[in-house]
Amino acid sequence: MSSEQPLQTAETSASWADLFSNGNALRTLTLVGGVALYAINMYIVTTILPNIVNDIGGLEFFSWNTTLFIVTSIIGSTMTNKLVINLGPKRAYLLALLLFAVGSIGCAIAFNMPFLLLGRAFQGLGGGIMFALGYTLIRIVFEQHLWTRATALVSAMWGLSTLFGPTIGGFFAQGGHWRWAFWSLLPFIAILAVIVNSQITQKITEQDSEQPKIPFYSLSLLILSVIFISLSSLKEEIVWTSICLILGLITLVWMIKVDKNSSNKLLPTGAYNLSTTLCRTYLVMVLLMIAMTTEIFVPYFLQIIHGMKPLSAGYMTAIMAAGWTISALPSAAKLGQTRRMLMMTGPFVVTCSLIVLAFTMSNNIYTEVLLFIIYGFALFGIGFGIGLIWPHLLNLVFMSAPKGEETLTSASITTVQLYATALAAAFAGLVANQAGLVRIGGVIGAQVASNWLFALFSIAPVLAIFLVIKILKLPMFQVNH
Numbered sequence: 319m320s321s322e323q324p325l326q327t328a329e330t331s332a333s334w335a336d337l338f339s340n341g342n343a344l345r346t347l348t349l350v351g352g353v354a355l356y357a358i359n360m361y362i363v364t365t366i367l368p369n370i371v372n373d374i375g376g377l378e379f380f381s382w383n384t385t386l387f388i389v390t391s392i393i394g395s396t397m398t399n400k401l402v403i404n405l406g407p408k409r410a411y412l413l414a415l416l417l418f419a420v421g422s423i424g425c426a427i428a429f430n431m432p433f434l435l436l437g438r439a440f441q442g443l444g445g446g447i448m449f450a451l452g453y454t455l456i457r458i459v460f461e462q463h464l465w466t467r468a469t470a471l472v473s474a475m476w477g478l479s480t481l482f483g484p485t486i487g488g489f490f491a492q493g494g495h496w497r498w499a500f501w502s503l504l505p506f507i508a509i510l511a512v513i514v515n516s517q518i519t520q521k522i523t524e525q526d527s528e529q530p531k532i533p534f535y536s537l538s539l540l541i542l543s544v545i546f547i548s549l550s551s552l553k554e555e556i557v558w559t560s561i562c563l564i565l566g567l568i569t570l571v572w573m574i575k576v577d578k579n580s581s582n583k584l585l586p587t588g589a590y591n592l593s594t595t596l597c598r599t600y601l602v603m604v605l606l607m608i609a610m611t612t613e614i615f616v617p618y619f620l621q622i623i624h625g626m627k628p629l630s631a632g633y634m635t636a637i638m639a640a641g642w643t644i645s646a647l648p649s650a651a652k653l654g655q656t657r658r659m660l661m662m663t664g665p666f667v668v669t670c671s672l673i674v675l676a677f678t679m680s681n682n683i684y685t686e687v688l689l690f691i692i693y694g695f696a697l698f699g700i701g702f703g704i705g706l707i708w709p710h711l712l713n714l715v716f717m718s719a720p721k722g723e724e725t726l727t728s729a730s731i732t733t734v735q736l737y738a739t740a741l742a743a744a745f746a747g748l749v750a751n752q753a754g755l756v757r758i759g760g761v762i763g764a765q766v767a768s769n770w771l772f773a774l775f776s777i778a779p780v781l782a783i784f785l786v787i788k789i790l791k792l793p794m795f796q797v798n799h
Contacts, residue, residue: 606707675696749770
């Protein structure tokens with residue numbers, strides 16, 4: 319028998335204006351501000367990373383810039399609840415901004431790849447706290463009928479990043495001054511700090527004042543599993559790769575066993591039981607994030623294979639996030655049979671888009687116009703498909719929260735999303751390097767790597783389709799509203 323709690327099947331509608339009325343406006347703006355900064359930084363780095371590698375070297379560590387950033391983001395997000403209780407929401411937010419600023423300065427002055435990775439680690443630590451605050455506080459500051467809209471708005475910040483991230487990164491990269499892309503983040507950090515200091519309260523409600531504990535054991539094993547898988551990409555010897563992969567998988571299984579039986583959990587009760595809605599929802603989220611994480615190599619492929627400028631390659635990559643935003647906002651308001659159709663369509667669109675990229679990215683025979691059309695539609699499709707289903711997955715996580723673990727469940731969204739991204743980045747680095755990205759190098763190495771990367775990663779959304787079919791059998795999806 320499953321221990322999962324019954325899900326609420328009745329929902330009430332809310333308008334977007336409700337998020338900016340009745341005193342909600344400033345709370346909404348401060349919650350999404352940190353997520354916007356986090357997302358903009360992601361696209362800045364994605365855009366300028368090929369130039370960084372050309373300047374200071376470290377191509378074999380290309381995917382580590384994402385992996386290490388996300389790993390420390392997981393640490394930051396896991397610490398968020400404890401920081402909010404001990405420091406208060408305002409000071410926790412300001413600490414996150416300080417850490418992010420230190421990391422940005424470190425990246426700006428980096429003289430080699432290890433130093434840059436250290437800066438990325440600090441950025442991730444502060445960014446993880448900001449990212450977690452964006453979701454964790456939704457359940458606290460908004461009424462339930464606003465949850466789906468609020469989560470969609472937070473997710474929409476990734477769309478905002480498509481306007482600023484590639485622009486900032488591409489502008490400085492094409493001018494040969496990639497370091498200034500990191501320096502340019504400091505004014506935004508300072509402005510957000512002023513807003514947070516004036517608008518976020520230090521008050522914590524009694525129901526959220528219980529001292530949380532950080533699940534160090536489970537968290538350490540989770541991070542160790544990502545590190546092992548990341549290490550597998552550094553050498554092409556089959557023995558080295560196999561050992562690292564096996565150690566990574568063993569550590570992951572070990573973490574699941576520890577966390578499942580722990581009183582101080584990383585993920586809520588039922589998260590590892592495939593018969594529960596919560597577990598199935600998490601898995602769909604993981605599989606879709608795996609598909610999305612192929613974006614970390616897209617600027618490199620576009621610049622090396624097709625000779626695109628950094629700004630153009632950055633905007634092409636950002637089309638993914640634009641597609642996510644464009645579909646997520648209207649999809650969040652849908653219920654009944656329309657919602658069922660959108661949730662089924664999403665993973666299918668993602669699968670088709672990845673398959674198109676697998677067959678076309680390595681071909682450098684297209685005209686510039688045809689190239690933009692093919693890759694534009696395919697990259698847009700990945701984000702668009704995820705956006706169709708994502709707000710409903712997040713709402714389903716909220717509604718599936720075990721009694722007494724509501725706060726943990728809210729925070730777990732960030733943990734699951736970030737871990738999936740870190741894991742996917744590690745595997746992406748493994749696939750690309752094994753395919754010959756570094757050993758063969760140049761255009762041919764990038765072509766072979768692109769074929770393997772998109773083809774293998776298209777399997778993830780296919781698996782998501784089967785899980786969504788299971789989820790749609792729940793009573794809440796059988797009711798017409």
